[in-house]
Each structure stands twice: as C-alpha cells, then as structure tokens.
Amino acid sequence: MAPFETLDDLRALLPTLPPPDEAARARAVARDATLTKPPGALGALEGLGAWLASWQGTERPRIERPLVALFAGNHGVAARGVSAFPPEVTAQMVLNFERGGAAVNQVAAAVGARLTVTPLAGLRPTADFTERPAMTEGEAVAALRAGWAAAGACDLLVPGEMGIGNTTAAAAIAHALLGGAPGDWVGRGTGVDEAGLARKRAAVAAGAARHGGHDALETLRRLGGHEVAAMAGAILGARARRVPVLLDGFICGAAALVVARAVPGGLLHVRAGHRGAEAAHGRLLDALGLRPLLALDLRLGEGTGGALAIPVVRAAAACLSGMASFAEAGVSGEVSPAPG
DSSP states (O other), X not given: OOSXXXXXXXXXXXXXXXXXXXXXXXXXXXXXXXXXXXXXXXXXHHHHHHHHHHHHTSSSOOOOOEEEEEEEOOOGGGGGSOSSSOTHHHHHHHHHHHHTOSHHHHHHHHHTOEEEEEEOGGGOOOOOTXXXXXXXXXXXXXXXXXXXXXXXXXXXXXXEEEOTTHHHHHHHHHHHHHOSOHHHHOOOTTTOOHHHHHHHHHHHHHHHXXXXXXXXXXHHHHHOOHHHHHHHHHHHHHHHTTOOEEEOXXXXXXXXXXXXXXXXXXXXXXXXXXXXXXXXXXXXXXXHTOOOSBOOOOOOOTTHHHHHTHHHHHHXXXXXXXXXXXXXXXXXXXXXXXXX
C-alpha cells in the first residue's frame, strides 16, 4: 500500500525517501580497483556497478528480478486530433500486451524480465487539459498509488506506458516545467502529419497557458495522464524500496521530470535506458542530466528501450560481483615504476 492519500501527504513524504548508501558505493569502487582488468577498462559499466551497489547496500550487487511495469491510460486531449490513431487503440493494445503479442512482450522475454500491465481508471480518458485540469486530485493520487504499488517485488524497474495522446501530455509537462517554445517539446509521436503536428503544438501551448505556474505534482495533475502519474508513482515507490530504475522514452522521461522537480535528488536511483528518435527526448534527458545507455532510434514507448538496457545493467553487476581480483586469480598487477 502506498503511504499517502493526498498530494500533500506525498509532498510531506518525499523528503524522507532514502539516500544512496555511499559506504557501499565506496566499497564497490575499492573492489573494482582490485579486479583483473586495467583501471577504467570497463568504462561506463564500472560506474553502473557502483551505482547499483549504492542502492543494494553491497559491493557485490545482483540483478535477478527485473520488472517492466506497463501502465495504460487515455487522454481527453486526443479528441483534438493530436494522434494518428484513435483512442480505442489503447484498450486494443492492452489486450495485445496481455496476450503476449506486442514488441515489449518479446523484448521482456528476450532479456529475462517479468512484465506487468496495469490499465488505469478503466481506461476512462482524462479531461481535455486545454479546457480544464486533466485529473482531479483523487484521480491523480489513485494513479500515483497504483504506480507505487506496482514497483514492489523487483530489483530493477523499467516503467512503461501506453496511451493514445500521451506524447502531447508529456510535451505539455515538459513545456510547463522547463520552458522554451511548445515546438521544442512536440514531435510526431505516432506519426502525425503536418496538420496534426500543428494541433499538438497548439494544444501544448494552450495547456501551459492555462495551467502554468504550479509545482511539479500539481502540474502532473493538470497536464498529465493516469499512466504518466502511475510512472511517477512507480519511480517514487522504487526509491522507497531502494530499487534502481531504468527510464524508457520521452513520456517516461516526463514522469521522471515531475519527480526531479518534486524533490531534490529525486532521480539519484534512476538511469536513462536509451535516447529515442524524438528530438525532445534527448533535450529532456539533457535537462535531467541523464546519459542514456543505448541509442537505437526507438520511438515506440511501452518500456521497450528501458527493457533493452537491462542486460547492460546486469552485465555491470555481474562484472563487479563475479570477476576475480588479481590476487584471487594469481595474475600479476600493474608494475610500479622503479625508484630513482
């Protein structure tokens, strides 16, 4: 159960979320220095291993129960023609996920991750945020709580989403919290034409004009969607359980932006699984200070990009935990320069 019932409850809870275990990180760095390789030879894997150690509290981290937690919701703003697909596709894709027929099903199976699918609010659409707040407080809290609950029973979490119109909601959140022009955050999403792109820009501008000037959680309530709120809740629920998180694409990044703006250091347990094809995704990762592990020109969502990065993180844990030290392997270490 999530330990909050209102947004103010959540605001009060955020400063109590656990920090990384810096002593475990230091032990991991010290262990890495003894392993049978030149210093720094494993590049970014070495930093990933130390990061995992800081959340698992051990210099020998392991990834054994990765989870792709997929959340689905519909958006009232979709009625403004901001997507190339009708809202009915959300429910149809939920069935496809449940039957194992989507890309994320194949990727999750290939990388050895469990996949859960959580339709939210009966797939009832949010309100059109160009006219009024997307969600009531009760709806936003229910979605946040669903995400928090879904983040249990795993040791690495990838939040994913499905929701026609949700790239528009994500763009509106980014525009409201980071500024810039609406066009900085709007892309083609599911493949809209020029007219659809113009409608997306107009919706984002109208939403930010109507709902700007609020804190991160209120911005989420006003401009987000059920699945975006659930991903934010999952990221926070993972932090409460000291579970590392791999982000997926732009929409998942917008949920992470809410967390980052809601609490200082809110993303210390988070890494970016990939950088997608949408220009706004790279811009958002830059704003969050996150370096992606992969860059495969994906723009699907569904948690696919984050899931594809799971083996990289698993390899980082395996190397740090399983490699022999020079002493254990009987391998001569680096030769020290002769004196004088």
